[in-house]
Amino acid sequence: MVLDFYNQPKKYYEGFESFCYQNCLKLILDAAKISYAPLYTNASLSMIIDIKDKTDEIVFGQNENARTLLPPYSDQVKRYYYDSDADPKEIFTQNIRTINLSGNPIVVGVDVFYLPYTPYYHKNHAIHTQLLCGFEAAQECVYITDWYEPWFFNGTIPKSEFLRARNSDSPYDGSIYSGTPILNNWAEIQTEGLNASPEELLKLNLELTLKQYFSSDASMGLEALKTLRVCLSSNVRSLAAFKKLHDDLYIAIKRHRLLKQYLEIFHEYSSHIDVSSEIVLLNADIEVWDTILMLALKASMIDSALTRNKLVSNLNIIIEKETNLHELFKQLCKSL
Amino acid sequence: MGNVAEVVLACHAEILKNSNIDVQPSLDNPFGRESGIDSLGIVNFIMDIEEKLNIDLDDKLSDIRKCKTFRELVEIIEE
Numbered sequence: 001m002v003l004d005f006y007n008q009p010k011k012y013y014e015g016f017e018s019f020c021y022q023n024c025l026k027l028i029l030d031a032a033k034i035s036y037a038p039l040y041t042n043a044s045l046s047m048i049i050d051i052k053d054k055t056d057e058i059v060f061g062q063n064e065n066a067r068t069l070l071p072p073y074s075d076q077v078k079r080y081y082y083d084s085d086a087d088p089k090e091i092f093t094q095n096i097r098t099i100n101l102s103g104n105p106i107v108v109g110v111d112v113f114y115l116p117y118t119p120y121y122h123k124n125h126a127i128h129t130q131l132l133c134g135f136e137a138a139q140e141c142v143y144i145t146d147w148y149e150p151w152f153f154n155g156t157i158p159k160s161e162f163l164r165a166r167n168s169d170s171p172y173d174g175s176i177y178s179g180t181p182i183l184n185n186w187a188e189i190q191t192e193g194l195n196a197s198p199e200e201l202l203k204l205n206l207e208l209t210l211k212q213y214f215s216s217d218a219s220m221g222l223e224a225l226k227t228l229r230v231c232l233s234s235n236v237r238s239l240a241a242f243k244k245l246h247d248d249l250y251i252a253i254k255r256h257r258l259l260k261q262y263l264e265i266f267h268e269y270s271s272h273i274d275v276s277s278e279i280v281l282l283n284a285d286i287e288v289w290d291t292i293l294m295l296a297l298k299a300s301m302i303d304s305a306l307t308r309n310k311l312v313s314n315l316n317i318i319i320e321k322e323t324n325l326h327e328l329f330k331q332l333c334k335s336l
Numbered sequence: 337m338g339n340v341a342e343v344v345l346a347c348h349a350e351i352l353k354n355s356n357i358d359v360q361p362s363l364d365n366p367f368g369r370e371s372g373i374d375s376l377g378i379v380n381f382i383m384d385i386e387e388k389l390n391i392d393l394d395d396k397l398s399d400i401r402k403c404k405t406f407r408e409l410v411e412i413i414e415e
Contacts, residue, residue, distance in 0.1 A: 250375070291397045297379040298394075310394040 002134030002143045005031045005105050006154065010147040013038065015261020018254040020148050021067055021129045024107040025077060025189060027147060028131070032104070032191040036269055039201040040194060042070045043262035044208035047252045049224035051231050058231065058241070060248035063212045063220075066255070070204045073194060079107075079187040088167040091184045092159075096135045098188065105131040105145065109185035111168035114161045115146070117153045125170040126177035132186075135159070176247050198269040203336040205262060206329050214326045222322050229315045232308065243300035246293060253289045256282060273336065278328050285321045288314055340389065341410050347384045348406055351377055363407040371406075385413070 008031055016023040022041050029037035048061040068074045082091060099106055112120040112128045120126060130153075134143035141156040165182070172179030213221030232245075260282045263275045295311040298304070341363060348371065349361040355372030365371050373381060382393050382400065393400065396412055403409045 287398060287401075290401055293375070294379055294382075294397050294401070295394065297376065298383060301379070301383065306392060307394055 001100065001136075003099060003103060003105055005131075006133040006143050006145060010145065010154070012147055012149065012152065013261050013265065014149060015257045015264070017149055017257070018251065019067065019258055021107060021187075022069075022258075023148060024129050024131050025069060025187075027145070028105060028107070028189050029191060029194065034191055034194045036196070036198050036201060038265045039198055039262070039269070040069045040073055040196075041258070041262065042066055042068055042074070042205070042208070043255070043258045044205050045213035045221060045255055045259055046208075047213060047221050047224060047255070048219055049228055050219055051227055058228070058245060058248070060252055062252075062255070063208075069189075070201065071208070072204065076190040076193070077187055078189075079185060082184045084169075084181065084183065086184060088163045088184055091186075092163060092166070095132055095186055099132060099134070102188070104188070104191075105133045107187040107189075108132045108166060109182045110162075110165035111170040111182050112165075113170070114165035114168060115153075116157055116161060117146070117151050117155065119151075120175075124175045124178065125168070125173050126175050127170055127180045127182060128177070129187075176250060198266055199273060199336050202262075202266050202270075202273070202275075203333060205259070206333040206336070209259070209329060210326075210333060214329070222319065222326065225315060225319055225322070229312055229319065232315065233312050237303075239300050239303065242296050246296035246300055249289075249296060250293055253286070253293065256286050256289060260286065273332075275332065278325070278332060281321065281325050281328060285318065285325060288317050288321065292318065340413050343385060343388045344406055344410050344413070347381055347388065350384065351381050361406075363410060364405055367403040367405055367409055389413070 010027055011030065012023070026038050026041060029040060034040070042065060044066065046063040046066040048063065050059040050061065052059070065071060065074050068077055095106060095108065107129050110128050110130055111125055112118045113122060113125045115121060130144050130146035132142065133145050136156065140159045142159050142162040143156055144153065146153040166184045167182065169181045170178055215221065215223070217223060218227055260279060263279050263282065267275055267279070292311060292314045295307055295314065299307045299311060345361050345363065348365070351372040352359055352361060355377065357372050359365065359371065367373055386393055393413070399412050400409060403412065
């Protein structure tokens with residue numbers, strides 16, 4: 001038996017790359033015919049940088065609930081995790097019962113290592129999410145929607161592989177998203193009461209961004225980048241430290257792309273609020289971040305003072321651009 | 337700098353080989369994932385060119401990222 005959702009058309013926005021869970025939530029809201037469904041995504045800028053005084057270790061993080069719906073609606077998503085010794089077959093049976101009763105898909109956590117349609121099949125581990133849409137007992141196959149770049153999969157996989165993907169420890173293998181056990185996690189969403197306007201939703205994201213990314217807290221967002229600049233100028237030297245910096249920034253900067261995508265979607269929905277200046281500036285900012293990522297990767301391969309200095313000078317450009325972005329966001333927020 | 341195109345083609349051939357991509361190296365090939373130029377590949381590729389030409393391309397990374405073909409890359413290096 002398979003849900004109607006499985007055969008419905010699906011839309012994808014490239015800014016959701018690295019946000020597979022939020023992409024799944026958006027797909028469910030879309031299918032439930034929620035107006036402005038993508039705009040319920042928490043797309044706020046979020047970057048916490050903790051620089052350990054004694055070791056110069058740099059730890060990156062994100063604010064709570066950064067990867068779900070916007071705070072007023074995040075409680076409508078329930079996510080469940082199990083102990084490592086839980087029975088995946090029993091959880092699977094419960095999951096199928098849940099989708100058959102509600103008629104809606106659920107979000108299921110998986111390890112891409114066991115997904116035959118991805119390039120990572122039996123090669124690399126990575127935590128990922130997809131939508132469970134049904135089960136064909138006779139063929140022992142599971143209906144999956146994994147509407148995500150680059151595979152855009154809507155099809156079946158053997159139940160045996162699905163259970164392995166759900167119950168995997170996803171050991172660290174050097175891949176950026178490996179190293180986190182899946183624990184058969186899954187999530188369901190209540191779609192009642194989602195009737196906000198595009199402007200209200202944008203305002204929530206901007207307020208969050210101002211609070212999280214542009215606060216005066218030295219460990220958050222723009223202020224943290226200023227600390228990072230000092231740290232990179234003086235302390236960080238080892239190739240391994242630059243590799244870690246690259247990997248952490250690679251994930252962190254995805255939120256800039258997500259917010260840019262969010263503004264572009266808002267632009268489609270709202271005719272009387274102009275966000276084109278914000279999109280242009282955010283785009284220019286992302287281009288400099290891409291250069292920083294390349295420089296960080298290069299600095300992790302060769303010991304070059306020139307490359308490290310260039311990295312710091314690009315960080316200066318980012319700080320200048322994001323100071324301007326802060327002003328634009330404050331003005332936009334006031335106008336909403 | 338007269339041999340820039342030759343060096344770019346040689347590095348292009350190397351990355352195609354390392355990525356197991358069965359394509360003939362050409363300056364008109366797309367400068368992207370289909371040619372093995374992903375986020376890691378592009379840095380390896382640029383460092384390979386820097387070493388062979390004994391130059392530094394850090395100031396041109398932003399322009400290099402926007403290249404559509406290997407020919408555009410040659411033009412940027414020759415600037």
